[in-house]
Amino acid sequence: MENKQLGNRIVELVGGEENIHSLVHCATRLRFKLDDHSKADKDALRNVPDVLTVVEKGGQFQVVIGNKVGKVYTEIMKNHHIQSGESASNNEKSEKVGVMAKVFEYISGTFSPLIPALAGAGMIKALLAILDILNLINIKGSTYAVLNAASSGLFYFLPIFVGISAAKKLNANPFVGGAIAAGLLDPNFAGLLKATGDVSFIGIPLIASDYTSTVFPLLIAMAIYAPLERFVKKHTPDTIQLFFVPMVGILVMVPLTALVFGPFAQYISLGIGTAVTFLMAKSAIVTGIIIACIWPILVILGVHWGVVPIMIDNFSRGGDMIGPITAASTFAQMGIAFGIFLRSRKNKELRSLSFAATLSGLFAGVTEPILYGLVLRYRKLLPLLLIAGAIGGAIVATFNVRVFGFVFNSALTIPAYTPTLGYIFGIGAAFLAATILAFIFGTEGKKKATENSVEAAPLHTDEDSSKTYELPAPLKGEMIPLEKVDDAVFSSGAMGKGVGIEPTEGIVSAPFDGKVATLFPTKHAIGLISEDGVEVLIHIGLDTVQLGGKHFESHVESGSIVKKGDKLVTFDIQAIKEAGYKTTTPVIITTTADYLDVVPTNPRLVTAEETILTIVK
Numbered sequence: 353m354e355n356k357q358l359g360n361r362i363v364e365l366v367g368g369e370e371n372i373h374s375l376v377h378c379a380t381r382l383r384f385k386l387d388d389h390s391k392a393d394k395d396a397l398r399n400v401p402d403v404l405t406v407v408e409k410g411g412q413f414q415v416v417i418g419n420k421v422g423k424v425y426t427e428i429m430k431n432h433h434i435q436s437g438e439s440a441s442n443n444e445k446s447e448k449v450g451v452m453a454k455v456f457e458y459i460s461g462t463f464s465p466l467i468p469a470l471a472g473a474g475m476i477k478a479l480l481a482i483l484d485i486l487n488l489i490n491i492k493g494s495t496y497a498v499l500n501a502a503s504s505g506l507f508y509f510l511p512i513f514v515g516i517s518a519a520k521k522l523n524a525n526p527f528v529g530g531a532i533a534a535g536l537l538d539p540n541f542a543g544l545l546k547a548t549g550d551v552s553f554i555g556i557p558l559i560a561s562d563y564t565s566t567v568f569p570l571l572i573a574m575a576i577y578a579p580l581e582r583f584v585k586k587h588t589p590d591t592i593q594l595f596f597v598p599m600v601g602i603l604v605m606v607p608l609t610a611l612v613f614g615p616f617a618q619y620i621s622l623g624i625g626t627a628v629t630f631l632m633a634k635s636a637i638v639t640g641i642i643i644a645c646i647w648p649i650l651v652i653l654g655v656h657w658g659v660v661p662i663m664i665d666n667f668s669r670g671g672d673m674i675g676p677i678t679a680a681s682t683f684a685q686m687g688i689a690f691g692i693f694l695r696s697r698k699n700k701e702l703r704s705l706s707f708a709a710t711l712s713g714l715f716a717g718v719t720e721p722i723l724y725g726l727v728l729r730y731r732k733l734l735p736l737l738l739i740a741g742a743i744g745g746a747i748v749a750t751f752n753v754r755v756f757g758f759v760f761n762s763a764l765t766i767p768a769y770t771p772t773l774g775y776i777f778g779i780g781a782a783f784l785a786a787t788i789l790a791f792i793f794g795t796e797g798k799k800k801a802t803e804n805s806v807e808a809a810p811l812h813t814d815e816d817s818s819k820t821y822e823l824p825a826p827l828k829g830e831m832i833p834l835e836k837v838d839d840a841v842f843s844s845g846a847m848g849k850g851v852g853i854e855p856t857e858g859i860v861s862a863p864f865d866g867k868v869a870t871l872f873p874t875k876h877a878i879g880l881i882s883e884d885g886v887e888v889l890i891h892i893g894l895d896t897v898q899l900g901g902k903h904f905e906s907h908v909e910s911g912s913i914v915k916k917g918d919k920l921v922t923f924d925i926q927a928i929k930e931a932g933y934k935t936t937t938p939v940i941i942t943t944t945a946d947y948l949d950v951v952p953t954n955p956r957l958v959t960a961e962e963t964i965l966t967i968v969k
Contacts (some may be wrong), residue, residue: 744782
């Protein structure tokens, strides 16, 4: 589909221009701010060619496209009257999103416009490393000095760019934000680092810090500056606003950042880096496994850019060790795609998709087409991805691989990592393991080919009862489609197909005869296995793990044998809601990939024992 046609179709399906408050994009996603999310047709969007998936997170409606997102964004902005998110009015409709969601949105919105420049500068650094390895450039010569400045200048002055972008995101004057950052990089201020004796500002002790290449101090400073600017502007006569508002902003924020926010942010960043270093010293293998396994989940949820400031701050503290470990996960994703390419010889569509996704990852470091086009589509690939990523992550962490500049994890940026051989060994192992696992245990897409015939056939008949399995509701309430569950991990189908239930009674009962496979310590989730081998996850509420078991009472334990109708867990609906959590309960078939299809019944008010899912074997 042409970029213009694709852009027009997306605008239409999100509810038209009148439903779009603002739009920005990152490396692979169009990030809409919609006035009414219910007007967007998510199912239709997912069926549009070139759209990989749709994610709702942090108040944003994200349409994942892949590498061509910049061109589609340009066509949309050129052909429609839509406000760029960078200049969005401060008078946005207030949305009920959590504090962490707002923090991640702020960080993501700050870094999205900087990604091309960061990636470009990082690629120049990688190019210089290649030229040095091949002895094609003298690292002590003037040519190298000029090119090194081209690659390092952005990172040295990064606080200025962060100040500009963060101020834009918060609807403050971006150039004042940049000026505040510039004050912290001024040579006179930097000279205080070498000063002997006590350093103070109007008698207040001052902790002099080096702010080059830092991120967190300006993120915090801009979060304070934006409301300060609005306050001063509101109480300043129009005749002097032009100079007085910026003057007050700079006059207050530079010393305040140097005295408070700067040291505080530096300590936080240093603490995170020290914690990772400590964990790696205790067990590099375990640390590598954890980071590599968490990373693809963060990418799926669209919050992975929130980790970038931590990585960048590590550059000036002996190099970043998080980025190289995430690279193991990235190359594992490429291996999954390549393994599917080798396996799916008879499915031309899947073979073409997997090959294109492999190339996108290897040469551009963009793996969303793999995650959304393959892994979430064929969910049996997810555990294979985690296993391969964990193998590579453990190896990379063992070699203590580090990177000193922002680069996408691709084959072209390998020389940017040190030690290079340890990095190659780690990502190579991840890629090879993923390729082998996907080739042996992956998919050829045959289930999709039968999907239409399955849906056209009767779901359950006496004659064909051995081929279907009907799952009753484990609790009373209003049944809703899974995609309407307000959690991307469930609504995307990453955990498997199923439904959501808005409970009207706080009792979860066994929907069949079977066994309790898992009961979480916090009692908010329980996994069951039926006598027929059907595996079901019942997750009571969203984010309720944070309650630590409060308001939940279990009546069974892991390994318990249960009969249909046995009471499993009871919970206090009202208390959970008063604590600020939703009680929406996803009921998921975690082994969805083992069946031809899992078909939900019509949404309605259900009681225990009413069928909610039909499993086609």
